[in-house]
Amino acid sequence: AAQPEIYKGLAGVPVDYTAISKVDPASNSLLYRGYPVQDLAGAVTFEEVAYLLWHGELPDDEQLAEFEQFERAHRALDHVVKKVIDELPLTAHPMDVIRTAASVIAARDPEVADDSADAELRKAKRLFAAFPAVVAYDQRRRRGLELVEPRDDLGYSANFLFMTFDEAPELEVVDAFDVSMILYAEHSFNASTFTARVITSTLSDLGSAVVGAIGALKGPLHGGANEAVMHTFAEIGTAEAVGPWLDAALAEKRKIMGFGHRVYKHGDSRVPTMKLALDQLVAHYDRPDVLDLYDALANEFIARKGIYPNLDYPSGPAYNLIGFDTDQFTPIFVASRVVGWTAHIMEQRASNALIRPLSVYDGVERREVPAREPV
Numbered sequence: 211a212a213q214p215e216i217y218k219g220l221a222g223v224p225v226d227y228t229a230i231s232k233v234d235p236a237s238n239s240l241l242y243r244g245y246p247v248q249d250l251a252g253a254v255t256f257e258e259v260a261y262l263l264w265h266g267e268l269p270d271d272e273q274l275a276e277f278e279q280f281e282r283a284h285r286a287l288d289h290v291v292k293k294v295i296d297e298l299p300l301t302a303h304p305m306d307v308i309r310t311a312a313s314v315i316a317a318r319d320p321e322v323a324d325d326s327a328d329a330e331l332r333k334a335k336r337l338f339a340a341f342p343a344v345v346a347y348d349q350r351r352r353r354g355l356e357l358v359e360p361r362d363d364l365g366y367s368a369n370f371l372f373m374t375f376d377e378a379p380e381l382e383v384v385d386a387f388d389v390s391m392i393l394y395a396e397h398s399f400n401a402s403t404f405t406a407r408v409i410t411s412t413l414s415d416l417g418s419a420v421v422g423a424i425g426a427l428k429g430p431l432h433g434g435a436n437e438a439v440m441h442t443f444a445e446i447g448t449a450e451a452v453g454p455w456l457d458a459a460l461a462e463k464r465k466i467m468g469f470g471h472r473v474y475k476h477g478d479s480r481v482p483t484m485k486l487a488l489d490q491l492v493a494h495y496d497r498p499d500v501l502d503l504y505d506a507l508a509n510e511f512i513a514r515k516g517i518y519p520n521l522d523y524p525s526g527p528a529y530n531l532i533g534f535d536t537d538q539f540t541p542i543f544v545a546s547r548v549v550g551w552t553a554h555i556m557e558q559r560a561s562n563a564l565i566r567p568l569s570v571y572d573g574v575e576r577r578e579v580p581a582r583e584p585v
C-alpha cells in the first residue's frame with residue numbers, strides 16, 4: 211500500500227482558523243486583530259495590546275482604566291510563590307523558575323475550580339499581572355538582592371523595570387521595553403502557542419496549558435534564541451572576528467541563533483520595529499559599539515546564506531543594554547507571550563476539536579513474545 215504523506219514538523223500545514231493574528235510572509239506583515247504590529251508599537255501601550263488580543267478590540271478609556279486597575283492590583287509576588295522560588299536552586303534555569311511559578315500561581319488562583327470563559331479570562335489577566343514580579347525577583351535573588359514591591363503609579367513596563375532594578379526607569383528605556391513586549395505578545399500557531407492549544411483541546415485547564423507552553427518556549431529553536439544570541443555575541447567577541455567565526459560555525463553545521471524563521475523566509479516583520487527600539491537604547495546608553503558586532507554578523511550571514519534575523523536578534527542585545535541577565539531574556543518573552551497563549555486557549559475552547567494527529571509506524575513488524583522457561 212502507498213505510504214501516506216508525512217508532514218514533518220507540520221511545516222506548511224494549516225490546522226485551524228484563528229481570528230487573533232495574521233502572519234503574512236508574502237507582504238512581510240503581522241496583524242494583531244487587524245492592526246499592523248508596527249503601527250501598534252509606540253502608539254498604544256502593551257496593556258492596550260493585551261486587551262486587544264484578548265477582547266478583539268482596543269479598550270476605550272473606561273475599559274482601559276478598569277483593566278489597568280485590575281492588573282495593578284495583582285502585581286505583588288504571592289508569598290507562597292516567593293517561598294517556592296526561594297527553595298529552587300540557582301542551578302535551575304530562570305525558565306524552570308517561571309514555569310514552576312506559573313504552576314503555583316495557577317493552582318492558587320482564587321477561581322481555580324471555575325473553568326467558565328469569564329473566569330478563564332480573569333485567570334489569564336492574573337498570570338499576566340503576576341509574571342513581571344517573578345522575573346524581577348528571580349533576577350534579584352540571583353544577585354543576592356531583596357524583593358522590590360510593585361508600584362501602582364507606574365504602567366506595566368515601567369513597573370516591570372522598577373521591580374527588577376529598584377529605580378524609576380527612564381522614559382526611553384520604558385518605551386523600548388514596551389515595544390519589545392508588544393512585538394513578542396502573539397504570533398499565530400508557533401510551537402508554544404500550538405502546545406497550549408493541544409493541551410486545551412483535551413479540555414484541560416488554562417494553567418496547565420500555560421505551563422506546557424512555557425516548556426515549549428524554553429528551547430533554543432523557539433524562545434530560547436534571544437538568550438542564545440547573547441552567547442553567540444560573547445563567543446564571537448568583535449566585529450573583526452565574524453568572518454572566521456562564521457566559517458567555522460557553518461563548517462560545523464551550527465544553527466546561528468536569532469536567524470531564520472519557519473514562516474518568514476525573507477525577513478521577520480517584527481525586526482525593523484525592534485531594531486528601532488534597539489537603536490534608541492544604544493543612543494540612550496551611548497553604546498554604539500553594540501551595533502558593530504550586531505551589524506557585522508547580520509550583514510555577513512545574510513550575504514552568505516540569505517537567511518535573515520528574527521525578533522530574537524535585536525531583542526537580545528536590547529535586554530542586555532537595559533541590564534537584564536541573559537538567562538532572564540526568555541522569561542521576559544513568557545511575560546509577553548502569555549497574552550497570545552491565553553487568547554489562543556480561549557479561542558480553542560470556543561470551537562474545540564481534540565488535536566490528535568496520526569503517525570505512520572516504521573518500527574519492527576509484528577512478532578511473537580519469546581517463551582520463557584518457568585522458574
Ligand code: CMC
Nearest residue numbers: 430431432433435464465466467468469470471472520522
Ligand atoms: N543558522 C544556520 N542555518 C540555518 C538557520 C540558522 N539560524 N536557519 C535556517 N538554516 C538553514 C537550515 O540549516 C536549512 O539548511 P539546509 O536546507 O541546507 O538543511 C535551511 O536553512 C532551512 O532551515 P530549516 O531548519 O529547515 O527551517 P525551519 O523552518 O525548520 O527552521 C528555525 C526555522 C527558526 C528553527 C531555524 O531557522 C533555526 O534553527 N534558527 C535558529 C534559532 C532561532 O533563532 N529561533 C528563533 C525563531 S523566531 C522567534 C522565536 O520563536 O523566538
